[in-house]
Amino acid sequence: MNKVTFFLSLVYFLFFNSITAQNILHVATIGSDSSGNGSESNPYKTLQKAEQKVKAGDTVYVHTGTYRNSDFNDGDIWGGENLLKITANGTATNYITFKPFPGDVVILEFDATYGVLIKDSSYLIFEGFDIKGISDNITQTEADDAWGLYIDKNDGQVYNLEDEIGISYPNPSPYKRGDDIPKISKNLTKPSYFSGKGIVANNSHHIIIRNNIVRETPGSGIRSNGSDYVTIANNEVYNCTFYTTAGSGAVTVAEAKVIPENDLFEGVKIILEKNYIHHNENRMVSYASSKDFLHFVIDEGTGLFLTRNLTYNHGYIQISNNISSYNGASGIVVHFTERVIVEHNTVFKNGTTNDSSAGGIGINNTDKLTIRNNISYAEPNHWAIGTLANPNTSLTVANNLVYNEDGSESISRNISTGWTEENPLFEDSVNGDFSLKSTSPAIDNGSTDGTQTTDYFGNNRDTSPDIGAIEFGSVLGIKDEDKLDAIQMYPNPTKSLLNINIKDANLEKGKIEIFDISGRLIQSKLITKDWIQLDLKGPIGIYVIKIQNNNSIIIKKVVKQ
Template sequence: MMIHGFGFLSLSASLVLPWALTGLVQEERITESLVKDVRQSSTVQEMPLPSRKLISAIPTATTYYVSGTGNDRNSGLTTSSAFRTIQRAADLTNPGDTVLIMNGVYTNKMKTGAVIEISRSGRANAWITYKAYPGDRPKLQHNGWHGVWIYNGASYIEVNGLEVVGNNRNITHAYALKEKYNTSNPLTNGNCISIDGRKNGHTHHIRILNNKTHDCGGGGIIAMGSDYVTVDNNEVFNNAWYSVFGCSGISLLNNWDYNNSKNYKMFVTRNKVYNNHMLVPWIENGKFQDGNGIIVDRSRKYEYRGRTLIANNISYNNGGSGIHTYQSNHVDIVNNTTFLNNQTPKSASGQIMSNYSDDIKVVNNILYSAPNKPINLNHKSTNVTFNYNLYNNNGFPVDAVGPNDIMANPLFMNASISDFRLKPKSQAINSGFRWNSLTTDVLGNPRVYGSASDRGAYEMQY
């Protein structure tokens, strides 16, 4: 089985954990207990926590305002003199600047363009921030290649609190199938948020926080050829339907080393990822084999040495895997809840899959699969740990079992309405492994609460 996660984004084709928000600047160091050897008793190794240096303010930084009722001839320096387009502000930004986006619907000017093209960089102590004005809910509606496009080596960028909506609702499945060989159609292949480090310099130090990205024919949130990327607390759904490139909800493709650190540098945390499906075959082989919730894809291309942390996510009802690694190394998949993924017919990749990968740790997760469908899968990977996970008993043999894995009903509060909190009698409560750097759960509640960590994304406060 070859499961890829392409989201080609050129015009011709297409956490955070609280401590991660303050410290993703240079050397990221963590304390982690690593459970080794899936069929033997666990051993514990400690490594230090990341730097928590605060990003200092820049005295000369400028705040620009953008509004759905603004005018690009305005100064953009007050709410009453706001710009009309986000691009007008983006073209003026310097290190340390903030763009506050007020209520309104923002669209792409050109049919093949983006709502925001970000090519100007901040600095390590002076990030450029694009965020919703306090209390407002701006919407970026696009039918081009990208809703937000970060490219040309742009770095030290934060995108926070935006809703990015693609073109899925404006086309039909029949139209998309007619376009299944067309690599140049943004109507079917457009992505919501693209971090594109493939040309004119690699992108690095990017934070994608608290956004809602949905209904894009391509990927929901994609980072390519990048490093030090944080994707935290986003809601990512109804993406990857119509692209010919085999996309997913959240995709880290071809991770690239900004420095020689072997510690955590890529973070996918606290996201809610669902209903990302592949409804058009991948142009490379004519198969329906992506539409994953979260995928770390082909990080071996640049021999990426940093670690990736995928933690506290809820991934459900996606076409492919809930969480997937393909040709990638050094990934820790910890305290996630995956539910009824593999929605695509004949998909057999399991709720969590390690595929042609190495040094993968799958710990403290809940994996709930449909009757007689694979629960997890370790396919031609090496140095893979599955341990302290909970699997539902669905009549299908578990592919990889650790000494502390259990098979039980997780007793979700109400899975029919996507409430994956745990009832008091769940065996997932107080039975997990203490992963020292995870101090909160998906809601920000303290982890650990009780005698041991809970399994899954929620740490119940019983």
């Protein structure tokens, strides 16, 4: 190659890469979709405008504020504009990213069918947002009154199922609770106001949904439907699925399919990991429009839910290192799904509202399923591990720790091996701390066949892994006992301000990080003096303080009241 050719090639390379280089687009409540250009000084006003401009490799930074769908609070219960619909596509080497500007807090509040709909999209990261539905604005009476309302898609008219089946919901008379009540199968639309979903990936692939809070959505918090290569990780999902009449879990994977169609990879492709799923429940009797009967019970509101995935022909789904607690139905359910690994999860006191005795890890029509190294602690009169329906073939159950509190219900249902019944001894389960006490029977008793090298907090598991989501010592662990004693942290509990005195701990040139109980980093601060004051601005609950330098890592717990 001569010098001229080389020079032209270099110019072309630099020019091409400048075109394809990552761009940053900004969105702010004070911005403008008409005159803004997406720069930090002249941002767009809506996320949807940024989505229309985004290209492979771009990052959309959203600045502090509350963003709502354009017709928010207009009184329409049937639909409305989604807050954000993403159809953009990145590439395998240039993901598109939507996230808050560093240090900013962004709330996406919606009352439509979806808060964020990711449809026909690929190679996308969506992270760091607070997604808020409107369940806290809905009363049980309002939801009950709307229970049977639907629009018949054939004629566009509004009908009420109560009139057709002859009941006055929630009273099933002349039927009784638990009956199968005949109805007509119809192609219909239910009011979306009572079933809005937080983040949904539909017909998409290579999607990462991580580090979000999803709360108060009437329907599912996070859902993947007809998608592949989806990772749902490090999210907190709570107070969801209250008012939907559709079969929903707080985090749901449904009707997964191989994308692209010729993909034959048989490894793990869909991952649900390190999520904190709690206090989600269903308060309504659900019914499917396609069925000619409804079963008059409350049986939805599962924490982590795999359903109707027999459409998924290649690849595994993995549920690992999650905490699923105080949900209405089971903590984890695998339903009509094949090739699944469920391991190192902590499932605690689920089954809060459902009519059945299910409340732990349940399976129904599965094949090639592994349930390993999980803790399942059930409510009284609920079983901790079991089959909801058969067949369940090629089932592996190993090294699980199960327990229920002095109930009359058997600890398991049709799964007789692969578990030990004993109290796992959590540190403070009442306040959401599921780390293990030093006397816990879960310590060092996990199977070494597990695939997880880290725990819920991202800390390494050793060669004798513990059962459950949290490896002993990873939250309250200490790598230097004398330095731990030298750190003074007060007041604890605190209402807001936390003082940390590290004068005698020799932790110079280090940093302090604050995590919430879900493992999400809340704030980080360099150590520049012996005394530091932190403002815990988040909600009440347990926080983890991590103090470290090159030589030591000290981890402490603080409670905000």
